[in-house]
Amino acid sequence: MKILILGADGYLGWPTCMYFSSRKHKVIGIDNYFRRTASMELDCEALIPAPNLLQRVKLWKDTSGNKMNIHIGDITDYAFLLSIFKEYNPDVVVHYAEQPSAPYSMINREKAAFTLQNNLMTTLNVIYAVKETNPECHIIKLGTMGEYGTPNIDIEEGWLEIEHKGRKDKFLFPRQTGSLYHTTKIQDTDMLWFYVRTWGLRVTDLMQGPVYGLSTDESDMDSRLMPHFHYDEIFGTVLNRFIVQAVAEYPLTVYGKGNQTRGFLNLKDTMQCVYLSAEQPAEHKQLRIFNQLTEAFSVNQLAEKVKKIGDKLGYNVAVNSVKNPRIEKEDHYYNIHYTGLLELGLQPHFLTDDVLEEIFKVVDKYKDRINRSAFLKGIKWT
Amino acid sequence: MKILILGADGYLGWPTCMYFSSRKHKVIGIDNYFRRTASMELDCEALIPAPNLLQRVKLWKDTSGNKMNIHIGDITDYAFLLSIFKEYNPDVVVHYAEQPSAPYSMINREKAAFTLQNNLMTTLNVIYAVKETNPECHIIKLGTMGEYGTPNIDIEEGWLEIEHKGRKDKFLFPRQTGSLYHTTKIQDTDMLWFYVRTWGLRVTDLMQGPVYGLSTDESDMDSRLMPHFHYDEIFGTVLNRFIVQAVAEYPLTVYGKGNQTRGFLNLKDTMQCVYLSAEQPAEHKQLRIFNQLTEAFSVNQLAEKVKKIGDKLGYNVAVNSVKNPRIEKEDHYYNIHYTGLLELGLQPHFLTDDVLEEIFKVVDKYKDRINRSAFLKGIKWT
Numbered sequence: 001m002k003i004l005i006l007g008a009d010g011y012l013g014w015p016t017c018m019y020f021s022s023r024k025h026k027v028i029g030i031d032n033y034f035r036r037t038a039s040m041e042l043d044c045e046a047l048i049p050a051p052n053l054l055q056r057v058k059l060w061k062d063t064s065g066n067k068m069n070i071h072i073g074d075i076t077d078y079a080f081l082l083s084i085f086k087e088y089n090p091d092v093v094v095h096y097a098e099q100p101s102a103p104y105s106m107i108n109r110e111k112a113a114f115t116l117q118n119n120l121m122t123t124l125n126v127i128y129a130v131k132e133t134n135p136e137c138h139i140i141k142l143g144t145m146g147e148y149g150t151p152n153i154d155i156e157e158g159w160l161e162i163e164h165k166g167r168k169d170k171f172l173f174p175r176q177t178g179s180l181y182h183t184t185k186i187q188d189t190d191m192l193w194f195y196v197r198t199w200g201l202r203v204t205d206l207m208q209g210p211v212y213g214l215s216t217d218e219s220d221m222d223s224r225l226m227p228h229f230h231y232d233e234i235f236g237t238v239l240n241r242f243i244v245q246a247v248a249e250y251p252l253t254v255y256g257k258g259n260q261t262r263g264f265l266n267l268k269d270t271m272q273c274v275y276l277s278a279e280q281p282a283e284h285k286q287l288r289i290f291n292q293l294t295e296a297f298s299v300n301q302l303a304e305k306v307k308k309i310g311d312k313l314g315y316n317v318a319v320n321s322v323k324n325p326r327i328e329k330e331d332h333y334y335n336i337h338y339t340g341l342l343e344l345g346l347q348p349h350f351l352t353d354d355v356l357e358e359i360f361k362v363v364d365k366y367k368d369r370i371n372r373s374a375f376l377k378g379i380k381w382t
Numbered sequence: 383m384k385i386l387i388l389g390a391d392g393y394l395g396w397p398t399c400m401y402f403s404s405r406k407h408k409v410i411g412i413d414n415y416f417r418r419t420a421s422m423e424l425d426c427e428a429l430i431p432a433p434n435l436l437q438r439v440k441l442w443k444d445t446s447g448n449k450m451n452i453h454i455g456d457i458t459d460y461a462f463l464l465s466i467f468k469e470y471n472p473d474v475v476v477h478y479a480e481q482p483s484a485p486y487s488m489i490n491r492e493k494a495a496f497t498l499q500n501n502l503m504t505t506l507n508v509i510y511a512v513k514e515t516n517p518e519c520h521i522i523k524l525g526t527m528g529e530y531g532t533p534n535i536d537i538e539e540g541w542l543e544i545e546h547k548g549r550k551d552k553f554l555f556p557r558q559t560g561s562l563y564h565t566t567k568i569q570d571t572d573m574l575w576f577y578v579r580t581w582g583l584r585v586t587d588l589m590q591g592p593v594y595g596l597s598t599d600e601s602d603m604d605s606r607l608m609p610h611f612h613y614d615e616i617f618g619t620v621l622n623r624f625i626v627q628a629v630a631e632y633p634l635t636v637y638g639k640g641n642q643t644r645g646f647l648n649l650k651d652t653m654q655c656v657y658l659s660a661e662q663p664a665e666h667k668q669l670r671i672f673n674q675l676t677e678a679f680s681v682n683q684l685a686e687k688v689k690k691i692g693d694k695l696g697y698n699v700a701v702n703s704v705k706n707p708r709i710e711k712e713d714h715y716y717n718i719h720y721t722g723l724l725e726l727g728l729q730p731h732f733l734t735d736d737v738l739e740e741i742f743k744v745v746d747k748y749k750d751r752i753n754r755s756a757f758l759k760g761i762k763w764t
Contacts, residue, residue: 174553
């Protein structure tokens with residue numbers, strides 16, 4: 001298939017490019033280097049140095065023999081995005097090109113406005129480019145499990161049948177989030193659902209939990225092919241941050257009580273989920289929603305796991321409860337259903353001690369690059 | 383009270399300014415003339431010529447003796463909006479400053495992008511300006527009954543308690559709309575709800591049905607104080623359009639089967655609803671939602687009413703079913719609950735024959751200005 005990947009330079013984007021490319025699909029990638037420039041601005045750059053995207057593509061060609069087409073540009077510029085759709089006529093577009101950080105969206109009005117503007121305008125532009133060039137093109141959109149928040153009822157897979165006063169209807173599962181970033185993902189879902197109903201588009205919306213890890217079969221071929229790996233408060237996900245903190249012998253920053261529970265998955269499983277979704281696309285006029293996770297853990301459980309492996313490897317790992325900078329429930333019900341991707345064929349990589357140890361070992365190689373000031377940047381929700 | 387009205391030149395905005403002003407409140411109004419310029423561009427200008435906003439304010443002062451402060455500017459410009467908040471420190475802000483037309487939002491990508499950008503960025507800016515200057519300032523936000531769409535269950539007032547697998551929680555009533563414009567109103571609600579929970583703001587979100595009429599006690603004082611009155615496919619609401627079509631002896635344009643049912647209210651009741659909401663504000667950390675309507679009618683019922691009065695007044699009124707340019711259910715369940723505003727003290731003006739006849743008489747005075755080409759502009763949802 002011909003697959004267009006938006007946000008091709010990112011933590012998920014670049015491994016996804018390689019994953020499809022190694023399976024002999026034609027990959028077209030776009031990125032505007034937002035994450036690189038924002039992390040320079042905020043002094044929270046990735047742990048592992050990554051060549052720029054054009055250099056990565058050359059390395060990938062040299063390593064695997066497979067070509068990709070890369071364009072550096074901003075898909076909030078519709079003329080640019082449309083020209084790419086017209087040039088390549090992709091069968092699938094994977095939309096990762098959003099500002100992906102909850103804390104970033106809470107820094108100030110300018111960053112909130114950027115998040116809102118970027119995330120919604122990119123989604124609208126993708127919708128219009130698909131409609132204008134090939135409405136059969138399957139849109140795979142990265143949402144987040146955070147769209148659901150922490151309701152007091154079971155979280156179903158995207159939809160909920162409601163019976164009220166003796167009548168029934170089926171709706172999007174109620175969504176209420178914990179940050180402006182997460183809110184833009186709800187707003188994306190609202191917008192996709194409208195255009196799916198109205199224009200008959202084919203959309204898969206992936207409610208993804210926080211991702212951990214930095215290894216895929218493709219990136220293991222050459223360390224220069226590794227994904228961006230953020231461990232900072234802004235762009236790092238919790239488990240990656242804890243591991244880097246352990247290696248740096250910086251007390252793990254548990255926010256508040258640490259009973260906050262979320263669904264997680266290995267980077268390798270994100271690759272599988274997107275691949276399975278692309279190979280078995282949504283139907284015409286279908287907004288297909290998957291809950292993309294493989295296991296649920298509380299923050300305290302993650303801290304314990306990291307401490308256990310860290311201690312075993314000889315690091316001195318402390319766990320420190322810090323005042324929660326976020327406004328979120330620290331004790332809550334959490335029961336998620338996620339069978340859709342398993343039914344498509346997902347083979348989960350669970351969070352074993354071996355997996356953790358492997359991540360520790362890679363991180364240790366780069367420990368001189370750890371910027372301790374990036375662990376807590378002082379961004380508060382209030 | 384000091385009240386800041388955003389969109390002060392509009393169909394609702396200008397009468398609201400006068401309504402508060404005549405009750406001796408300090409009124410500050412902002413408008414960027416979007417509707418005037420868009421309706422010139424699209425050749426669908428209002429029926430009744432209206433002086434510009436600064437001239438209106440002079441006329442109002444001459445007529446009533448009351449002053450208002452008017453600023454012409456765009457509230458997507460945060461620095462401008464913030465300067466107004468700092469200058470006046472309002473107790474209440476009424477946010478009408480959105481692109482208000484479903485067909486406009488469906489014309490093409492540029493107009494969709496404008497709608498998305500304008501409606502969400504104005505709301506975000508209002509939220510931030512309130513947070514930054516005075517979090518106690520009560521935000522009254524104009525939503526739409528269209529946020530709910532036409533579900534197969536009763537429409538409750540904003541919220542729904544859901545029982546699922548033996549557990550309960552309360553959520554925003556499920557929302558799914560019929561246009562991108564309406565979708566931006568859902569997105570506004572999502573965003574307001576996030577910031578209300580996070581920052582403790584006080585917000586009233588008014589789910590308003592289509593408004594009809596052109597008379598308020600204040601505008602009746604001088605015909606030059608009358609509100610904009612749109613009757614075209616783009617900016618006109620259905621009942622206003624039908625009356626102008628009847629006066630023009632142009633067959634009433636019923637879309638499809640005409641069984642589409644919505645909640646309606648008289649312009650005079652919009653004034654009351656906003657006033658009652660301002661006088662009895664939402665609590666700290668409350669997103670208060672009211673369903674703002676007084677009666678529900680199907681499109682066919684409205685057409686019949688207009689034909690009856692039109693025929694009585696000597697017009698030759700035909701009713702014509704045109705192919706529905708929208709994608710919407712033409713037969714559907716519709717049972718809305720709306721008690722909140724009645725409990726605050728709303729005294730409804732129902733759609734009687736007398737009310738209709740009065741609107742007919744005013745419209746007739748301007749019948750030479752009717753632009754028949756504006757009734758059907760050919761905007762299609764597909």
